[in-house]
Amino acid sequence: MEFLLLVCVFGLAVAAPADGPNAAYDTIVIGMGSAGTTAATELAQSGRKVLALEAQDRIGGRVHTLPFGDGLVELGAEWIHGNVSSRTYALATKHNIDTKLQPLMLDPYRSDGTKPDVAMVRELVDLDFTEEQPNPPEAVGTFVTKKFMEYITKNKPDLLKDQDFITEFLEFSNLLTNNLESSNDWNDVITGGSYEHLGGPQAISWHRHGYKAFFDIMLNKYNNGPGLPNLDIKLNTEVTRVVTPQHPNETVTVECKDGSSYTAKHAIVTVSLGVLKAKHTTLFSLPLPLEKQTAIEKVSMGVVGKVILSFEKAWWPKDVTLFAFIWKGDDKKNVPAEDYWTTRILGAHPPMGSSNTLTLWTSGEVAKQVEKLPEEIVKSKCVALLQRFMGDALKITVPVPTGFLRSTWYLNPYTRGSYSYDNLEAPRYPLARKWLSYPLLDSAGEPRVLFAGEATNERHFSTVHGASETGRREAERLLLMIRGDGNFNVKDFKL
């Protein structure tokens, strides 16, 4: 026994210097959203000793499943976007989770309680002009408006007489773009951005399983799994400073708001682009490389928000995925200035995790405002909106909600926004997302502080699967390096 123990202790003591600095952990992962949880669990499963530090009191980050209504709802990510080569979809299927498709089935209403021509609105919404990529790229709004006018002039000349409908339909299309991109206006978004869809259906729901299941699976907690022995997770632990090592013999030291500090050979930073924008000058012991600072400044972090109401039971038509709110110009003019935000709500969407809830979607500056307004105002104005657009047309009185929830992704100091998008400056900084992903190297050229997260994904940013891919990317970077199998090339990270 004693002999074995001695061998163990001795073995550890000599092993450490050979592997570099002597630290309690191989890797510290900062942030346990999709990227951090993927990195931490992949490393732990490969035998690395991992510490995960998460500022909030829960795992998931911008995925936040909550019990609500007669089931559950998602305050953050709602769908799996595409099922071909999707890390999220693959894990769900592997664990026999029956995901459900939720294709866009639109039911439009106007602000005077009338219904527009449903088939026509659906046809117009389905014209996805953004598939085309003008060269040089231009603002999405300008481009789509031009294409739209060409289309109706050619195919629906009668519609040209209804300038009010055209204006307000385009305004609805603007909101639709903003709710996809998390932008404030579709003229802030560039055509032909670098985002690539995964193949397959774009709206696949975890419904009553909740997006949370993705995290339980990764953490080996799904179906009462035992977890991962190599992974220590500390919640409610905000990291305030990462001390970047210069010399190869130094550890990475991570300091926390509660006064604790931890050391490891490597750290992976997965905080959102919003957090980096606000905190990068104090979060790192040394100024970040100029390219990374530029990328942090230039890539946009937008806001998408949700107001979720529950009711005694569903009162809306079945098999619709978006009750679209299309204003009339005169009605809009009569809305008092303090209620302007109500004119920029896309519509109402019945989420699939419950049968008696409706989500109203907001974006951009209005989403920020809705996070701050008193709850009673948001609630009563949202019910009034539902009455105005749907209640009157359906000839019902919208019942009093039984519950109210809203997202605060912008106010939340640990996200400071919803997700990143390609703005008008993106073509001038084609390497920006790559810059965001570059690790900080020590004097021997070894990556010591690494970066993952949605915004660092050049093709799949703004998604859960894309964030997960970056967590895997950084875990692999470390595993390949530690295994020393020659696949790791420091030069790859020079600009």
Ligand SMILES: Cc1cc2nc3c(=O)[nH]c(=O)nc-3n(C[C@H](O)[C@H](O)[C@H](O)COP(=O)(O)OP(=O)(O)OC[C@H]3O[C@@H](n4cnc5c(N)ncnc54)[C@H](O)[C@@H]3O)c2cc1C
């Ligand atoms: C309303 C909304 C709807 C969306 N819809 C979809 C969708 O339908 N499909 C889809 O694929 N994607 C969707 N997304 C995007 C998706 O949620 C994100 O791209 C993804 O979850 C980001 O993961 P991440 O790991 O990069 O970042 P995050 O999830 O933000 O993880 C970062 C973690 O770091 C923590 N942190 C921050 N600062 C510190 C600190 N100082 N110390 C310690 N920890 C810290 C945070 O608390 C957080 O847990 C949506 C997002 C929102 C907000």
Ligand SMILES: *[C@@H]1O[C@H](CO)[C@@H](O)[C@H](O)[C@H]1NC(C)=O
């Ligand atoms: C993706 O979904 C479609 C539609 O449900 C299905 O036909 C296809 O087989 C799925 N692909 C994968 C890889 O599971």
Ligand SMILES: *[C@@H]1O[C@H](CO)[C@@H](O)[C@H](O)[C@H]1NC(C)=O
């Ligand atoms: C690391 O190396 C530097 C420079 O060679 C040296 O000054 C320092 O004492 C070393 N530190 C440790 C912890 O070995």
